Amino acid sequence: MTTPWGLPDFDDHEAVHFFTDHKSGLKAIIAVHSTHLGPAAGGARFWHYAKDEEALVDALRLSRGMSYKNAMAGLPLGGGKSVILADEERTKSPELLHAFGKEVDKLGGRYITAEDVGMSVTDMIEVARSTGFVAGLPNSAGDVGGDPGPHTALGVFLGIKAAVKWALGKDSLNGLHIALQGAGSVATGVALHACAEGARLSIADIDHAKAKKLADRAGGKVVSPEEILSIEADVLSPCALGAILDESTIPDLKVPVVAGAANNQLATPEDGERLLARQILYAPDYVINAGGIINVCTEYLGDGDASLVRHRIEGIPRRLEQIWAEGSETGTDPASVADAMAQRLIGRA
Incomplete structure (x- = not known):
């Protein structure tokens, strides 16, 4: 796979991690663009890419966008993003999600994941079995969280x-x-x-x-x-x-x-x-x-309720x-x- 250096979308990212787990079939990239304002937060995208390099470019662009998004929303979060490279059949298993969660956990809270394209609340439940650095989990009536x-x-x-x-x-x-x-x-x-x-x-x-x-x-x-x-x-x-x-x-x-x-x-x-x-x-x-990450941030940090989420979204x-x-x-x-x-x-x- 092409390295990030020299790519137009590489923007002095703090870290770009590549993960492979042959047993579960996991191939994933986690890009951490900035932790200046807090831990890098951004969802996990599950997508089939024609070329691995396209996944890398996606991770670079999306993580930079999350830095900007979180900053402009006034959130105490940096920007990161992960992409899970799906096969043509988009095969997704609990084992793959657990393996992904373990890789997120190894970063020690520097990156917080949640749903993105191809991932659901149910998937986040599986990921959460391997790490606590995850949001977008099911919510009870009146609470924040759940599908962003x-x-x-x-x-x-x-x-x-x-x-x-x-x-x-x-x-x-x-x-x-x-x-x-x-x-x-x-x-x-x-x-x-x-x-x-x-x-x-x-x-x-x-x-x-x-x-x-x-x-x-x-x-x-x-x-x-x-x-x-x-x-x-x-x-x-x-x-x-x-x-x-x-x-x-x-x-x-x-x-x-x-x-x-x-x-x-x-x-x-x-x-x-x-x-x-x-x-x-x-x-x-x-x-x-930014409405989704506003909800995710409020859930993860536990600093407010649904009315605060609504208030923050109304600031857009x-x-x-x-x-x-x-x-x-x-x-x-x-x-x-x-x-x-x-x-x-x-x-x-």
């Missing part, structure tokens, strides 16, 4: 509303058209919040059945994955995987707002400038999608407005403004 997805979805929904207010001067999503890329758990939450406020939805997912199921629930329509990025709408909400906004897709966008849950939506830093040049308002992904629109205001004053794209803010917070200005 609904909290991420709430934050994204509130962020979309803030973006619509900033760009279009509208206080409600009623009657607006949202192009939603993805039909997973977070996308589902965003869609249901939006349709409850009267938004019209176009939904695309590589799994047509999932897209159809969500469209039926939200009163939307299904469009093809190839069509979603060029559809005419008020908001494009990327809620699948990242790096979908680049020099080839941005010219085809027909929306005034991009605001969604996916991590690393911009393929390169220059793509933030490309959006600004087209006068498309961008909600930096690691700011708008204010942070976005600060970014947009600074961008407007300086002529800088929002992604670059957010990066600079986050870098100052983690001592890397």
Whole structure:
């Protein structure tokens, strides 16, 4: 596998760990980007990569994003991320999850894991049998914890509303058209919040059945994955995987707002400038999608209840407005403004 040094996404990461357990079939990477503000927190992604190098790049990008996300959310956490390299059948066993938990435990609390793409609350229960450095565990009524997805979805929904207010001067999503890329758990939450406020939805997912199921629930329509990025709408909400906004897709966008849950939506830093040049308002992904880690942090640290989680998530629109205001004053794209803010917070200005 390629080493991290020299890769464009290597950003002076504090550590990058590679793990293999032949008995369980585990192949995993844990990337620790920064512990400046606290232990590195970020979920575990279970995904099949065509090449091992793609997993490494994902871990590097996602861990850096978690440093920025946690800092911008005002959390006492650093940034890290893990990726578990799944086989083509995406074979997942208790033994594999236990082995992963043991590797997390060896880091002694420097990295805290939770759910991400391909991992569930049930999986976290298995991981927790091998380590205490895990969050996203089942919660009882009124407690924090459990699936962070609904909290991420709430934050994204509130962020979309803030973006619509900033760009279009509208206080409600009623009657607006949202192009939603993805039909997973977070996308589902965003869609249901939006349709409850009267938004019209176009939904695309590589799994047509999932897209159809969500469209039926939200009163939307299904469009093809190839069509979603060029559809005419008020908001494009990327809620699948990242790096979908680049020099080839941005010219085809027909929306005034991009605001969604996916991590690393911009393929390169220059793509933030490309959006600004087209006068498309961008909600930096690691700011708008912080609801899940806010819940995870509150659970892990035990410093509040569900009402505090809600209060912290409701701060997401204010942070976005600060970014947009600074961008407007300086002529800088929002992604670059957010990066600079986050870098100052983690001592890397």
